[in-house]
Amino acid sequence: MPSQAEYEADFVQALRQPRIPPPAGVRHPGSQPPALRFGVYRNNVHVSLVEAVTRLYPVVQRLVGEAFFQAVARRFVGQVLPDSPVLIDYGETFPDFLDHFEPAARLPYLGDVARIEWAWHRAYHAQDQTPLPPQALARIPPAQVGHLRLGLHPSLQVLDSPWPALSIWHTNRHDAQVRRIDRDSGGEATLVCRPDMEVLVCAVPLGTAALVRTLSTGAKLEQATTQAVEQPGFNLQTSLVALLSSGGITAFRF
Amino acid sequence: MSDLTPPLTLAGPDAVPRSAGVGLKPAHYRTILEQGPDMGWFEIHAENYMGAGGPPHRYLTAIRERYPLSVHGVGLSIGGARALDRRHLSRLADLVRRYRPGLFSEHLAWSTHSSGFLNDLLPLPYTDETLNRVCRHIDQVQEVLGQRLLLENPSTYVHLADSTISEVQFLDAVSHRTGCGLLLDVNNVQVCATNHGFEAQAYLDAFPMNRVTEIHVAGHDQQQDDEGRPLLIDTHDRPATDGVWQLLEHTLTLTGPLPVLIEWDNDIPSWSALFDESRRAQRLLDRHIQHPEAGHALAS
Secondary structure, eight states: OOOHHHHHHHHHHHHHOTTSOOOTTEEOSSSSOOHHHHHHHHHHHHHHHHHHHHHHOHHHHHHHOHHHHHHHHHHHHHHOOOSSSOGGGTTTTHHHHHHTOGGGTTOTTHHHHHHHHHHHHHHHHSOOOOOOOTTTTTTSOHHHHTTOEEEEOTTOEEEEESSOHHHHHHHHHHOSSOOOOOTTSOOEEEEEEOSSSSOEEEEEOHHHHHHHHHHTTTOOHHHHHHHHTTSTTOOHHHHHHHHHHTTOEEEEEO | OOSSSOOOOOSSOOOOOSSEEEEOOGGGHHHHHHHOOOOSEEEEEGGGGOSSSSHHHHHHHHHHHHSOEEEEOSOOOTTSSSOOOHHHHHHHHHHHHHHOOSEEEEESSEEEETTEEEEEEEOOOOSHHHHHHHHHHHHHHHHHHTSOEEEEOOOOOSEETTOOSOHHHHHHHHHHHHOOEEEEEHHHHHHHHHHHTOOHHHHHHHSOGGGEEEEEEEOOEEEEOTTSOEEEEOOOOSOOOHHHHHHHHHHHHHHOSOOEEEEOOSSOOOHHHHHHHHHHHHHHHHHHHHSGGGSOOOOO
16 A cells, blocks of 8 residues: 555646556546546636636736637646645746746736736735835934935835836726837836725836835935936936835835 | 735634634635624635735735634545655645634545545545554654644545445544544434435434534535435535535534535535524524533533
């Protein structure tokens, strides 16, 4: 009799590779091998995980159509199992998978659109924290602003893309009739935050995204600004207003 | 704990009453808070509330302030060969501390393997080896959570030739050795009885009813196996069949009133349809409350 660990290894192999028959100990008091019965387990595993990915990426599904999406998701699920029972954490690598999925190569922005969907999902489940009110930094003397270190909201994320990924995401997420977007209209940066119950997704200048990335390492505002000004059209004032008004700042210290 | 979701003001767990409850679904959060329906209690899947924060915790906190709660885990892999995942156990302990559920339950099944989490309740052979391991795992869970675990009988689709102990004997032995309670899912009994060709009522008559602390009722799908025989699938996506309701009724004559959950996890119905299904369970319970001599005392 195989040990339980051996039995499980054989069981999983047969679950994951339909050509491999169920382990010898799996049978049914009947003459035929219980392929359909074992298939219930195969189906439960794959269908439930494909559904999990489908719930996360509705915009990607709208872009590629249901049949194509189900095929990609099945391929993804066949390669990547959740690494914990917390399915909230499953599907993070799907955007990278799309980047390398050959049949989707003619939609090079797909991965970046998927990254916005994942950021939305992460923001939804992120730790709650009370944001500072929009006026919170108004009384800080201009000379001291550079020395500020900002506490960022746990749900705050910025993404940038060489494609108009946010415009594509926005129309496919919100419009019954999608707007036509010229894919060569240039790159976009996106800010995602959930200050309270609703997830906000908005466009920001590339410089604001760069600023947030440096601030999130704990850098002073001065240092973050030095890096962000390399982006065309960067404006510190506008960036801070955008961050405060989206609830992205929860604390400051010198 | 977040700034925005204040900790519960409850001092301890509220006992889950011997009445009908339903699985809590995000689609019903607002209706429940607005209408305050006359529902005995709610049950959640533990893993759905393991995110750090956000609306799920906000709604659950508000609902928990008003109703008793049961936490039902689907990911511990108690029946697996591997050691329990300590990080997952500690997430469960955090959840139990935060929401103080009156009941905590898990499955006699495995779902985690070195290749990852398989997101299904997979069958284990019932042997001395697996019995010892399941008991060790349950001892560990009860110690970490500081709460009694209820172990649920599974739905299974294949026969495992290596089993040397019957499922009922296995559950009985686990319960006696670890002190854990049992969660009797009467739909799973119906599913297994059909799939494996035994009498559901005979299974119930052999079941250690004095260890049962909660009952699940759910719907299933009917397909056919390789030889054209009926194959029932535990889908939780529709009302329970009359056969399942009859098993509930038979069980209640053996146990007296207990917490009875309507488990509906897929193709989620409207709140009023789910509420109606729970009233059907409540009417059966009411009959047994009026005739308490039909049941026997609960072990606790």
